[in-house]
Amino acid sequence: MTITRRSLGTTPIKAIGYAANRTSLVIYNNSANIVYWANSRDMCQEGSGFPIKSGVSFSLKIPEDDPRPEIWLVANVAASDTAIYEGYG
Numbered sequence: 001m002t003i004t005r006r007s008l009g010t011t012p013i014k015a016i017g018y019a020a021n022r023t024s025l026v027i028y029n030n031s032a033n034i035v036y037w038a039n040s041r042d043m044c045q046e047g048s049g050f051p052i053k054s055g056v057s058f059s060l061k062i063p064e065d066d067p068r069p070e071i072w073l074v075a076n077v078a079a080s081d082t083a084i085y086e087g088y089g
Helices: none
Strands: 002-009 013-016 023-027 036-039 051-054 057-059 071-075 080-087
Touching: 002 013, 002 071, 013 023, 023 071, 036 057, 051 057, 057 080
Parallel strands: none
Antiparallel strands: 002 080, 013 071, 023 057, 023 080, 036 051, 036 071
C-alpha cells in the first residue's frame, strides 16, 4: 500500500505514473470547496475530465476498471491538497 500527497494547481500534473502491477487506485480530494478534474492525459483542464469534488474520492479497481494508466490532475484554484492511495496485489 502506498499513500502519497500532491499539491494541485491550475496547471495539469501527472499525479500518478503508469504501473503495470497496480491493482487499485483511490484519489481523495482533501480540499475545501475545490474541484479537481482527472484524466488519463495531460490535456486535462478545468471542466474536462472526471470531476472530483471536495471531500469526495475517485477509485479504480481490477477487474472492473483499469487502475494501471497514468492519471493527470488539475484543480480550479492553486494550492489544493489531494491524497492518493495505490494498491498492489
